[in-house]
Amino acid sequence: MATVLSDIEIARAAKKKPIRDVAARLGIAEDDLVPYGRDKAKISAEFIRSLDGRPDGKLILVTAINPTPAGEGKTTTTVGLGDGLNRIGKRSAICIREASLGPCFGVKGGAAGGGYAQVIPMEDMNLHFTGDFHAITSAHNLLAALVDNHIYWGNRQAIDTRRVTWRRVLDMNDRALRQIVSSLGGVPNGYPRETGFDITVASEVMAILCLARDLEDLEARLGRIVVASRVDRSPVTAADIGAAGAMAVLLKDALQPNLVQTLENNPAFVHGGPFANIAHGCNSVLATKTALKLADYVVTEAGFGADLGAEKFFDIKCRIAGLKPAASVIVATVRALKMNGGVPKDELGREDVDAVKRGAANLGRHIENVKSFGVPVVVAINHFGTDTDAEIEAVKRYTAGLGVEAVLCRHWAEGSAGITELAEKVAAMADHGADNFAPLYPDDMPLWEKIETVVKRIYRGAEATAERSVHALLADFEARGHGHLPVCMAKTQYSFSTDPSLLGAPSGHSVHVREVRLSAGAGFVVAICGEIMTMPGLPRSPAAERIFLNEAGQIEGLF
Structure with a gap:
């Protein structure tokens, strides 16, 4: 029986190209890069401005059914589809989010794909990467410090200290920080008040960075952040505190999109990372718009299932940025459908066509929802070794009944060679376009x-x-x-x-x-x-307990 390599072993064995060579495929000169080592770089603001006036490529959204412990593989499919489009001769790039340290050391793992459909350098991307999240954390907490400092030195804005809404953030799962009391210790430490921490990916600063058009827009948005209320209930903003300029300084480099590569050396923009269950769950507008000027097909994803990620992609990101998606892919697995059909996780390896049929209702709901935005849909069945022909056929028959095709994809095990059929169908669908795309509701609705x-x-x-x-x-x-x-x-x-x-x-x-x-x-x-938390906690057995450096100084345990 062949040995199955772990994601990190596959990534470590990859033959990376210098990032300047990856950039050259998109027409980006070396002088337009801000390198972070040899295998990753930021794209300069000057180069991005020079792209104004170029036509846009086709935007393809990858979304999924509701996540289960059985696994769906949305990011893996996004990466695989980008590689597949390049394999069939299309000029393609992918756009995904950066990984948060919270889920990386918690239970979810990283955000670089998996198997032979990954973005590299995997270790860097799942850890500190180019420092964007640290910059966002610093800018957010600078504002928090300035608010407290403003109150301490006379409170010229007449802030009601009971109504300070701006909390602090940390890029880690830490339930102990959800609710705290700050400024204890007497007069020198300020005015005690109840506050707390959110995870960095839930920060409004993260959302702002991902929706800003440029530095000027970034600073304007930062200035509009509401941090507290006065006694008369009027809002106090970051601009009132005088914080926007310094925050923009901390974020000026983080705003520039990051360029890396897939295992097959195709270009990947990895930038921003708002959570989809507590934020809008999409990579940055700046990265997406830059990719659309440089590639004929841009494959991007939105977090979690289509009820969260796709809805917010269409209703928030596309609305704010003026984007128009040309096609969408909904990722499903036989295992996850069986779990939706009532099969326990430890029994997912046995064939159960009836459970697939029952669980397919979840997939059907997402298909109907995405189609309601006027975007054409194809289903990607992300293949697992335990899937049977009868189970796969049941999925295909179900989606056909909804007027949607389902395509079996083997990109996890085979890379781009295992997803060419989907790539062909998505390219044809995107070329036809989505003339009827519209958000779910108008701006002027209450x-x-x-x-x-x-x-x-x-x-x-x-x-x-x-x-x-x-x-x-x-x-x-x-x-x-x-x-x-x-x-x-x-x-x-x-x-x-x-x-x-x-x-x-x-x-x-x-x-x-x-x-x-x-x-x-x-x-x-x-x-x-419901019970959603803006600061997650670690599970009983966090992934951090199994992450370590081996004798060669290499990282083990990341996934």
Whole structure:
């Protein structure tokens, strides 16, 4: 029996090309790169500005069914499809998010793909990479420090210290920091108050960096961040505190997109990383728009299942950036469909066609949702060795009944050679385009109606509910001129409902909005539903316990 190499072993054995050679394939000169070693670089702002006026390539979104412990492989498929398009002679690039240290050392693992469909250097990308997340963390916490300092030295803005909403962030899962009391220790340390930490990928600064057009737009958005309220309930912004300029300085390099390569030496833009269950879950607008000027086909992904990632990609990223997707791919696995059909994880290896048919309802719901945006859909069946012909055929028959083709993909084991059929179909679909693409709701719809629209049309819930205080806050947002903003739903990724154990395609449920937050700089309103946490905790057996340096000084345990 052949030895199956781990992801990190495959990545370590890859034959990387100098990043200048990868960039040259896209017409990027060496002088337009800001190198970080020999295998990764940032693209200069001057070069990006020079691309204005060029036509855009075709934008392809890869999304998925709701995630399960069985695995779906959305990023792996994104990378594989990019390689597959290049293999069939298309000028293609991929755009994905950077990895957060929180899930990397927790349970989810990294974000570089898997098997023979990976982005490299895998170790760097899953750890410190080019330092973007550290810069975002620093800029966010600088603002927090400036708010506290402003209060300490006289509080000229008349901030109500009970209503400071700007928390601190850390790029780590740490439940102990969710709720804390700061400034203890007497007068020299300021005014004690209750606060807490969120994970960096939930920071509004992360969202701003991923939605900003350029440095000028970045600084303007930073200045609009609401950090607190005055006694009269009027908002206090980062600009009021005088923080935007210094924050932009910390972020000026982080704003430049990162360029790396796949195992097959094809170009990959890896930039930004907002979570999809508590933020908008897409890579940066700047990276996507740059790639569209340089490649004929750009493959990007949106986090978690299509109920979160695709909805936010269409309703937030495309709306704000003026993007128009040409095609979409929904990734599913037989194993995950069986789990949605009620099969326990330890029994997924045995054939169960009936469970596949039951679980396919989850896939069907996502197909209907994505098609409702006017975007054509194809399904990628990410192959596992335990899949049987009968199970695969059941998936294909089910999707055919919905007017959508399902294609078996073996990119994890075979690289681009295992995904050429999907690449051909996606290219043809993208060439035809999506003339009817439109977001789910108009800008001028009231905020609560936008929330209800997502709940009823995407989650198939019977109703959205909230306390009177939430409705009052939404009315206040609208009164202050923020009613045109899209909504960013923060909920569990595991279900269409707010109950992570409710798999398949539930309908008729109630979605309770327990809190709303204004992200005025990013340009959306966050609706926090159910028990979702903006600072995750580590599992009982975190991945960190199995990550170490071997005798050769190489990293082991990353996945």
